[in-house]
Amino acid sequence: MVFNTSMSGYQEILTDPSYCGQMVTMTYPLIGSYGVNHEDVESNRIQVRALLVKEYQEYPSNYRSEKDLADYLAEAGIPGIQGIDTRALTRHIRARGAMRAALSTRDLDPDSLVEKARLSPDMTGLDLAKAVTCREPMVWQDNRLCPIPTGLEGFQWPEGGGALRIAAMDYGIKYNILRSLEQRGCTLLVLPANTDSNTIDRLAPDGLFLSNGPGDPAPVTYAVDMIRDQMGRRPIFGICLGHQLIGLALGGKTFKLKFGHHGANQPVKDLATGRVEITSQNHGFCVDMEALNDPDIEISHMNLNDNTVEGLVHKRLPLFSVQYHPEASPGPHDAGYLFDRFVEMVKGHKA
Secondary structure, rough: OOOOOHHHHHHHHOOOOHHOOOOEEOOOOEOOOOOOOOOOOOOOOOOOOOOEEOOOOOOOOOOOOOOOOHHHHHHHHEEOOOOOHHHHHHHHHHOOOOOOOHHHHHHHHHHHHHHHHHHHHOOOOOOHHHHOOOOOOOOEEEOOOEOOOOHHOOOOOOOOOOOOOEEEOOOOOHHHHHHHHHOOOEEEEEOOOOOOHHHHHOOOOEEEOOOOOOOOOOHHHHHHHHHHHHHHOOOOOEEOOOHHHHHHHHEEEEEEEEEEEEEEEEEEEOOOOOEEEEEEEEEEEEEHHOOOOOEEEEEEEEOOOOOOOOEEEEEOEEEEEEOOOOOOOOOOOOOOOHHHHHHHHHHHHHH
């Protein structure tokens, strides 16, 4: 069970693969007022296990609304509950940390539910990237992920047009990341999480993107090995889980935060410029900089709430990463410049 401090964006939160395996409670008390639509999804399905709100608004009022939130959850078989004190629940999670939980409409025995919660798997040591990744390579076009008719063996990058060829590793990638890269002139090949380094070399992309995703980064060793092998061969940009995997590939460690960062109002400082960005975040683990002794690795961004690492940059290699979500959705657009930075890095390396 985790809490999210966003005041809006519940549909994007529900469909964010980084929430796989988690129940979410919203600290903002009124949820559902603008309904849902087919455009604001961040994956092809609802990813959360349950949604808990203080007060549900059953009559949405918004010109973009296509259905109400309750129907949207019911169609997906995802439970939603209202009428509980979500801020009291949030205070409990802040004091005790993110914890295992249970919600049921059938088992009404509190002791039985507590036992079920205790028997559920802990997030530490859990590789959930393999649960949300695409099963086959895909291409991003027409605002959706599309299968490759010929399979990866017959895949050919489009000729001409000057588009940058980006291989995007899908550890639970959000659609708005792909939209953000496409808007900047990138052709996007989305690859399953377990794709190896030799396959990427054979595809010869201009740049490598590492996506967000759920779970503990430590057991995702197949991704760490691939990233370590790809460092220096082509520009790499990582977001969220991708950032944590880069930290591990560089020889560092990660640790679990007490209750994580989940919301669209997290202040982050760019240490190079001194500029403070308000950012969208969703993660429960963090890179431990004390385990990184390489003088070529620098902290680029810092969380101003708890001074945890929010970004890394390599002095020699074309490599950088951030813990937060520059694609927003939901959230402010303060950090969108990071996609521009990646595109410029790829262009420079390609030249």
